[in-house]
Amino acid sequence: MATPVANFKETPEEIAYELRAAEGAAWIGSRSLIGVGAFIYASLAFAYFYLRSANQAQLWRPHHVTAPTELGAAIFALSAATAALSMYGAYRFRRGSVVDWEVAGWMGLLLGALGFALQIYELTRLPFYPGSSGYASTFVGWGALNLVGLLGGCYWLETLLARSLRLRRAVAEDGGAANSTLPAARLFRASVEGCTVFWGFLAIVAVCFWALFYLV
Amino acid sequence: MASTITTPVEGSTGAPPPAQRMRNRPAWASQHLGTALIGAVGGYAFGHWIGNVIAAGYTVPQSNGQNDVAVVLGLSLGALGYLIGIGAFNYPIAKMFGREPLPEVAEEGWQRFFRFNLDHKVVGMQYVIVSLLFLFTGGLLAMAIRTELLNPTNHIFGAGTYIAVVGEHGTIMMMMASSVVIGPLGNWLVPLMIGSRRMAFPRVEATSVWLFSAGYLVILTALPLGGFPTGWTGYAPLQNQSTAGMDSYLVGFAIIGMGMILAGLNLGATIINYRAPGMTWGRVPIFVWSVLATTALLVFATPTLVVAGLFGVLDRTALTAFYVNEHGGSSFLWENLFWFFGHPEVYIMALPGFGIVGEILPVFSRRPLFAYKVGAAGMLGVALLSFFVWQHHLFQSGINPDMRPLFMLTTELISIPTGFIFLVGLGTLWKARIRFEPPMLFALAVYFNFLIGGVTGVFLSDVPVNVTVHGSFFVLAHFHYTIMGGLIFAFFGGLYYWLPKMTGKTLNRKLAIWHFWIMFIFFNLTFFPMFIIGLLGQPRRVFEYATRLQGLNDFSSVSAYILGSSFLIFAFNFVWSIYIDPKRAESNPWGSRGLEWQVPTPVPHYNFERLPVVVADPYRYDEPDQGVADFGTFGDPALSPGAAPGERVPHGHVQSSDDSGDFDPRPPII
Structure with a gap:
């Protein structure tokens, strides 16, 4: 039989202590997540350079075949734009304008989702077979990993935007989500900050792999 | 003013919270x-x-x-x-939809172990159950392997079935070993040891255990799907050529990997952020240091395994050519990615075992942990260096020969911080009056076994020896000595040590000692002959061998059966002592100074009634009057006049072993 945790009281000092811990956990958690992502994309980069230098059967990149450049540039631009909007929104949020962050967030979410859709579309329009070369294989791998990254980033942003809508009324009398000292608002701010950094990371990754797959 | 830990969403109407409604269906x-x-x-x-x-x-x-x-x-x-x-x-x-987390629900009864539960203690026990399932399944497969090897020419299995059984055994055991300490003991103990009421991300933690069990089910499907012929290392190009059992391997390992990453994220964030007031880095228990070092490996090394698995899956489904030499890929790419994870994986397994031993030795020798900081530094050093040694697995393939000396050097370097950890243990035991209780016996056995495993590891890191014994039973004996002789012995030591706190029941001591001696003796009798068998030239994963080696193989097989039976003693003891004839355990039966032993048994849902204020490290057995923590002053001005929140309180009160009731209501000695 399930029972809620009853008769257990936390003192205000304990609540404050654990709230600080939760804020710290959000910071560490988001940075650790970026660490996980860094090693995921580093593994892909290792595969790229390993196969490129090995050039087995002269099949690293026959005839310098390239994935659809316009689509690739658009996906990169959308990722970068989402990151830029997230950062601008977070900048405005820190200055107390929750609405600016929400508008930037919804715009960013839209662009991120568009980038996700374009990435799927691009994978169906490749001018090479996935197994035709080392380049082709790593490109398909990049497509799959980029989809995971974009989906994760969009999910995080969407949950924050949805939370922001629900939080509005709860913190209205306490200065709004940007200024309130209520625990829910403080944790919300920590998560917004983490999400912004995560999108910045995704943008850096997008730049690196765009250069590798389309420019080099 | 104080608030409850839960904030019922519909508390004002008197209706139970949604999580509880779900449970009451x-x-x-x-x-x-x-x-x-x-x-x-x-x-x-x-x-x-x-x-x-x-x-x-x-x-x-x-x-x-x-x-x-x-x-x-x-x-x-x-x-x-x-x-x-x-x-x-x-x-x-x-x-x-922007909803808040549902309130925490304290569940009672055995059903909670079969649900998605957010209590770290329940998750820890769930990990115990799944880990034992892994262990016994892998153990049965080991018995099948040893039965096949009783005779060099007459076979029970076909060649394909044998290699499928070997691969399944290896993979199941490696999956189990990657989480066998971090999962059960890490999740159960870390919050208690650092003085926290909860994990940083309890849902992430709970998801990790269910991913772990999902991985178990997925890897089991490999056998009906035809198995995989690669062994646990999954080497390409065999990987690309094998039947659908390989899909189970790749998907199963990726699922386990995701669970490991989540477990690492949660434990790392918890240790860094949720330490109680006064729990400075210099007072963090050595087991927690080992978990922290391991979380770094889980978070940074395991993603490579998941990506390597994804590439393998893409090769087999989308027909990419990551590991196909003829199409611009490279089979050595798998070896590099796999071992970039695979070697830190060895320390994902070993470090928590060292942490357990570091906790047990001071308790049963009544001595402070010798050179505590050196031990913690050794663990971090091992974790860091483990990222720079993976190419020693490629000494015979996929490596520029000129690079061999470099990786030989880095591999040998890792024996230095490992040596730190060994010396910490030996220094603790020096001139100590040792109590030979079951946990201590297992801890001492870790040193004996790991010494053999470690020294043979130094041999193997040398290129000439490596080239000579590569792929032989010598290598097999080496890693069984390190993983089973180190980690599994430490795991059982940890179980015997902490199960009284985890379950509130006392395990039968005589049976535990029988378990230890049979396991210890027959572990050595099983695996030591394999060094000789390997040096005499018997390769791994081959079911026919030279007839002159039958005597040694039979000796090893018979020993393995008895070794396997020792686990049945543990299983019987566990079921008998916990369920059939339970005897209530004392709150602190070993007289430990660890924070986790200062709370009542069974441990309340919220762990600590008041957050403890830690005043000393837990190893000061030479200062019996020195308290460990203050259990009543944090945030309570009535009990701690003038003390600011989180401020260190000069003297502490430690509950003694006979404080088995509720929290001690007495104010601390000030």
Whole structure:
């Protein structure tokens, strides 16, 4: 039989202590997540350079075949734009304008989702077979990993935007989500900050792999 | 003013919170292991059908009848259905609608172990159950291997079946070993040891254990799907050529990997942020240091395994050519990616074992932990260096020969911080009056076994020896000495040490001692002859061998049967002492100074009634009057006049072993 945790009281000092811990956990958690992502994309980069230098059967990149450049540039631009909007929104949020962050967030979410859709579309329009070369294989791998990254980033942003809508009324009398000292608002701010950094990371990754797959 | 730990969403109406309503539903309508299994079967069927729709026209399934797309989608969606069925996605979906987390619910009864539960102690016990399932399944497969090797020419299995059994045994055991300490003991103990009431991310933690069990189910499907011929290392190009059992390997390892990453994220964030006031880095228990070092490996090394698995899956389904030499890929790419994870994996397994031993030795020798900081530094050093040694697995393939000396050097370097950890243990035991209780026996055995495993590891890091014994039973004996002789002995030591706190019951001491001696003696009699067998030239993973080696192999096999039976003693002891004839355990039966022993048994849902204020490290057995922590002053001005929140209080009160009731209501001695 399930029972809620009853008769257990936390003192205000304990609540404050654990709230600080939760804020710290959000910071560490988001940075650790970026660490996980860094090693995921580093593994892909290792595969790229390993196969490129090995050039087995002269099949690293026959005839310098390239994935659809316009689509690739658009996906990169959308990722970068989402990151830029997230950062601008977070900048405005820190200055107390929750609405600016929400508008930037919804715009960013839209662009991120568009980038996700374009990435799927691009994978169906490749001018090479996935197994035709080392380049082709790593490109398909990049497509799959980029989809995971974009989906994760969009999910995080969407949950924050949805939370922001629900939080509005709860913190209205306490200065709004940007200024309130209520625990829910403080944790919300920590998560917004983490999400912004995560999108910045995704943008850096997008730049690196765009250069590798389309420019080099 | 104080608040409750829960904030019932509909508390004002008197209605139970949603999480509780879900639990109170009839069994068929609530979420538990049964619904998870239904979700898994449904997900598998749906994924398999989708895969058939997608790939029915592909050339490969038409030519050999094997549709890897269907199998991979079936296994992946099966795992997804399993998680949905258990309720792991309830909150992530609710979050998309901006909802708050549901309030925590303290469940009683055995059913909680079969649900998605957020209490770290329940998750720890769930890990114990799944880890033992892994261990016994892998152990049965080991018995099958040793039975086949009783005779060099007459066979029980066909060659394909034998290698499938070997691969399944190795993979199951490695999956188990990667989480066997971090999962059960890490999750159960870390919050208690650092003075926290909760984990940083309890849902992430709970998801990790259900991913762990999903990985178990997925890897089990390998055998009916034809097994995989690669052994646990999954080398390409054999990986690309094998039957659908390989899909189970790749998907299963990726699922386990995701669980490991989540477990690492949660434990790392918890240790860094949720330490109690006064729990400075210099007072963090050595086991927690070992977990922290391991979390770094889990978070940074395991993603490579997941990506390597994804590339393998893409090769087998989307027909990319990551590991196909003829199409611009390279089979050595798998070796590099796999071992970039695989060697830190060895320390993911070993470090928590060292941490357990570091906790047990001071308690049973009544001595402070010798050179505590050196031990902690050694663990961090091992974790760091483990990222720079992976190429020693490629000494005979896929490496520029000029690079061999460099990786030989880095591999040998790692013996230095490992030596730190050894010396910490030996220094603690120096001139000590040792109590030979079951946990201590297992801890001492770790030193004996790991010494043999470690020294042979130094041999193997040398290129000439490596080239000579590569792929032989010598290597097999080496890693069984390190992993089973180190980690599994430490795991059992930890179980005997902490189970009285975890279960509130006392395990039978005589049976525990019988278990130890049989396991210790026959472990050595099983695996030591394998060094000789290997030096005499018997290769791994081959079921026919020179007839002159039959005597040694038979000796090893018979020893292995007795070794296997020692686990049955543990299983009997566990069931007998916990369920059939339970005897209540004291609150602190070993007289430990660890924070986890200062709370009542059974441990309350919220761990500590007041957050403790830690005043000393837990190893000061030479200062019996020195308290460990203050259990009543934090944030309570009435009990701690003038003390600011989190401020260190000069003297502490430690509950003694006979304080088995509720929290001591007395104010601390000031």
